[in-house]
Amino acid sequence: MTRYQMNSKHAGMALDRGVQGVLGRPVPRIDGIAKVTGAATYALEHPVGNLAYGVAVTAPVGKGRVTSIDTAAARALPGVIDVIAGDGSLPRDTPVFGRPDAPLYDGTIGSYGEVVGVAIAESFEAARAGAMAVTVRCEAIPGRFDIRDGQDDALATPEGALLPDTVVGDIETAMREAPVTLDVTYTTPTQVHAAMEPYGSIASWDGDRLTLRAPVQLVTGGIAIIARSLGIRPEDIRILSPFIGGGFGGKTATADMLLAAVAARRLGRPVKVALSRRQTFHATYGRSETIQRIRLGAGPDGRLTAIGQDSLVGQKAGASAFFEPVALGAVALYAGANRSFTTRTAQVDLTARGPVRAPGEAVGMLGLECAMDEMAEKLGLDPIEFRKLNEPSVDPSTGKPFSTRRLVDCYDEGARRFGWAERERRREGDWLIGHGMATASRVNFLAKATARVRLGPDGRAAVETDMTDLGTGTYTILAQVAGEALGIPVEGIDVRLGDSEYPSGSGSGGSFGAASSASSVALACEDIVAELARRMGAASADMTLKDGHAIAGNRRVALSELVGASPIEGLGTIEPGSNSASWSQSTHGAQFAEVAVHAVTGEVRVRRMLAVFDCGRVLNHRTARSQAIGGMIWGIGYALHEHAVVDPRTGAYVNRDLAEYHVPANADVPQIEVFFIEEIDRQANPVGAKGLGEAGISGAGAAVANAVHDACGVRVRDYPITPDKLL
Numbered sequence: 001m002t003r004y005q006m007n008s009k010h011a012g013m014a015l016d017r018g019v020q021g022v023l024g025r026p027v028p029r030i031d032g033i034a035k036v037t038g039a040a041t042y043a044l045e046h047p048v049g050n051l052a053y054g055v056a057v058t059a060p061v062g063k064g065r066v067t068s069i070d071t072a073a074a075r076a077l078p079g080v081i082d083v084i085a086g087d088g089s090l091p092r093d094t095p096v097f098g099r100p101d102a103p104l105y106d107g108t109i110g111s112y113g114e115v116v117g118v119a120i121a122e123s124f125e126a127a128r129a130g131a132m133a134v135t136v137r138c139e140a141i142p143g144r145f146d147i148r149d150g151q152d153d154a155l156a157t158p159e160g161a162l163l164p165d166t167v168v169g170d171i172e173t174a175m176r177e178a179p180v181t182l183d184v185t186y187t188t189p190t191q192v193h194a195a196m197e198p199y200g201s202i203a204s205w206d207g208d209r210l211t212l213r214a215p216v217q218l219v220t221g222g223i224a225i226i227a228r229s230l231g232i233r234p235e236d237i238r239i240l241s242p243f244i245g246g247g248f249g250g251k252t253a254t255a256d257m258l259l260a261a262v263a264a265r266r267l268g269r270p271v272k273v274a275l276s277r278r279q280t281f282h283a284t285y286g287r288s289e290t291i292q293r294i295r296l297g298a299g300p301d302g303r304l305t306a307i308g309q310d311s312l313v314g315q316k317a318g319a320s321a322f323f324e325p326v327a328l329g330a331v332a333l334y335a336g337a338n339r340s341f342t343t344r345t346a347q348v349d350l351t352a353r354g355p356v357r358a359p360g361e362a363v364g365m366l367g368l369e370c371a372m373d374e375m376a377e378k379l380g381l382d383p384i385e386f387r388k389l390n391e392p393s394v395d396p397s398t399g400k401p402f403s404t405r406r407l408v409d410c411y412d413e414g415a416r417r418f419g420w421a422e423r424e425r426r427r428e429g430d431w432l433i434g435h436g437m438a439t440a441s442r443v444n445f446l447a448k449a450t451a452r453v454r455l456g457p458d459g460r461a462a463v464e465t466d467m468t469d470l471g472t473g474t475y476t477i478l479a480q481v482a483g484e485a486l487g488i489p490v491e492g493i494d495v496r497l498g499d500s501e502y503p504s505g506s507g508s509g510g511s512f513g514a515a516s517s518a519s520s521v522a523l524a525c526e527d528i529v530a531e532l533a534r535r536m537g538a539a540s541a542d543m544t545l546k547d548g549h550a551i552a553g554n555r556r557v558a559l560s561e562l563v564g565a566s567p568i569e570g571l572g573t574i575e576p577g578s579n580s581a582s583w584s585q586s587t588h589g590a591q592f593a594e595v596a597v598h599a600v601t602g603e604v605r606v607r608r609m610l611a612v613f614d615c616g617r618v619l620n621h622r623t624a625r626s627q628a629i630g631g632m633i634w635g636i637g638y639a640l641h642e643h644a645v646v647d648p649r650t651g652a653y654v655n656r657d658l659a660e661y662h663v664p665a666n667a668d669v670p671q672i673e674v675f676f677i678e679e680i681d682r683q684a685n686p687v688g689a690k691g692l693g694e695a696g697i698s699g700a701g702a703a704v705a706n707a708v709h710d711a712c713g714v715r716v717r718d719y720p721i722t723p724d725k726l727l
């Protein structure tokens with residue numbers, strides 16, 4: 001058992017020798033063939049026998065009280081088995097989902113589309129017909145559906161928040177005294193989770209034990225939430241989540257899991273509940289709209305004396321304390337003695353506002369990085385030069401040292417590869433061509449993670465942890481880590497994930513998954529390496545593991561021979577320690593975009609994008625690049641497309657499917673290039689990787705927006721930049 005707490009710099013480990021040469025290599029996903037052939041089972045595909053199907057019944061008003069729920073017509077339909085609605089038997093809501101201290105349904109409605117019941121039938125079609133035949137009568141009362149209406153009684157940032165208010169110096173005075181100032185407001189709209197795999201789960205009971213087959217990013221955390229909601233013991237819940245089709249912060253504990261569990265218990269048979277895309281938008285959480293006031297003050301030399309990003313965001317009335325931490329990327333980014341980064345929360349009667357990909361940076365950098373572009377223009381400086389002038393040597397808000405920070409190198413390498421100095425604003429027929437850049441920044445986290453590795457008599461190794469793979473490549477990178485540490489080719493490693501019977505991993509979220517779980521696997525391998533060295537009669541440092549053999553001095557012994565009859569087991573745990581507080585840790589990058597704006601229609605086409613990231617060690621260059629590209633594509637969507645339009649009468653989303661809620665399609669995505677600057681970050685975690693997934697989205701949309709401004713001279717401060725705003 002090897003346990004390491006990050007209270008100091010990690011000295012490095014066996015895998016650092018890189019003898020196997022597999023870590024970092026662009027190994028294709030080891031689960032890729034299973035996925036493209038359909039052999040990989042996603043939650044709703046598990047072959048569970050004797051299934052019944054449930055479809056959620058939802059609220060038809062945005063705020064109010066239910067006066068009656070009529071289920072008679074639904075019950076009379078062929079195939080309908082039962083309708084659970086209005087009788088107080090629904091479980092308690094989850095703290096991540098709606099109103100955590102109320103039952104899922106308590107007779108009141110807190111937002112449009114809240115779950116009020118479930119119809120259960122012999123087929124999905126019959127269940128859907130049943131759900132539609134339930135009549136929910138409500139007394140609607142006026143709701144608050146715009147955060148501006150909540151401005152006057154907005155809540156201050158609570159103690160212990162992810163982003164506490166940060167106020168340094170005196171920004172008001174600094175703004176008055178600065179020769180060059182910018183004071184602008186950027187807004188971003190409500191955005192919703194739109195992972196390719198919708199939400200859905202299968203529940204089955206064996207006596208008092210519940211098994212949930214469901215897409216859950218954080219298996220251990222998900223169990224705690226479900227246990228609390230259902231009022232059962234966590235040890236009586238098993239979650240199976242081997243494959244997940246995208247999570248992005250939305251797949252924790254959702255209504256489908258609770259409905260399936262309650263229905264399965266009542267029926268005494270397994271129940272599958274899938275949320276429709278419309279229900280996914282309304283009955284799970286989304287990202288808050290933001291109003292960001294950005295203030296910048298500088299001397300004529302371009303050095304910032306004042307920097308502020310103060311925001312108003314929304315929070316569902318009565319829901320969990322989560323709020324969109326808008327300034328998370330800004331707070332440690334640029335120098336400036338007088339600083340203000342605050343968030344106020346308006347209580348609204350809208351679908352819960354929760355974590356969506358890169359909470360904070362994804363939308364905060366849309367505002368900050370365009371304001372930086374505006375300020376560079378005012379100062380007559382190149383946007384990169386302006387940023388370099390304000391590159392701090394320590395965290396400018398706290399004075400803490402950076403663990404690693406290669407941002408200037410990202411600017412330089414990105415500029416060189418993109419051809420920044422040679423860029424040319426021009427017109428090609430009716431198309432106006434422009435270029436833009438922005439900084440990417442995403443805070444780096446570490447989460448507690450445990451993994452077990454077993455080296456078997458056949459020389460193969462098995463990795464087991466309840467860590468998940470959302471499509472990010474976790475299976476593959478963990479095979480690479482174990483393969484590198486134990487000297488076994490990737491084909492000789494079996495990775496088993498997403499089962500709560502395995503040791504508790506970090507789960508996937510906040511871009512901490514790869515580094516945290518890789519560290520736990522590497523630590524588990526240290527146990528095995530030590531035991532192999534003992535059997536070889538050599539010091540670990542004098543032994544080489546390669547191609548399934550241990551080599552020490554002039555002896556080369558097959559691992560299968562060294563292991564003997566019973567497997568050698570290692571257990572590794574990584575834990576965050578004081579390093580999280582004593583070092584300022586972030587992933588950085590430089591984003592570049594070239595766009596064409598149509599002079600007549602205002603249509604924007606992104607022509608190419610390029611980014612360079614400083615993300616510590618790259619565990620797999622293929623999956624890392626894919627993560628970055630995915631984020632950058634999302635940046636196109638945030639700049640140009642995504643906007644959940646709220647109906648001001650009901651608080652419902654008007655565009656509640658993927659035909660109307662626009663995300664970039666293939667034709668919207670241009671050539672994208674991604675490069676890395678690798679510096680192993682020993683203060684971050686044992687494997688030295690920093691989070692990458694969410695860094696890709698950070699700044700990507702701002703680079704597009706800045707390119708749009710460069711092309712046509714129009715500065716849109718209200719996202720998304722739709723053609724009407726450019727004309």
Ligand code: MOS
Nearest residue numbers: 248249357509510
């Ligand atoms: Mo993160 S909000 O789990 O992508």
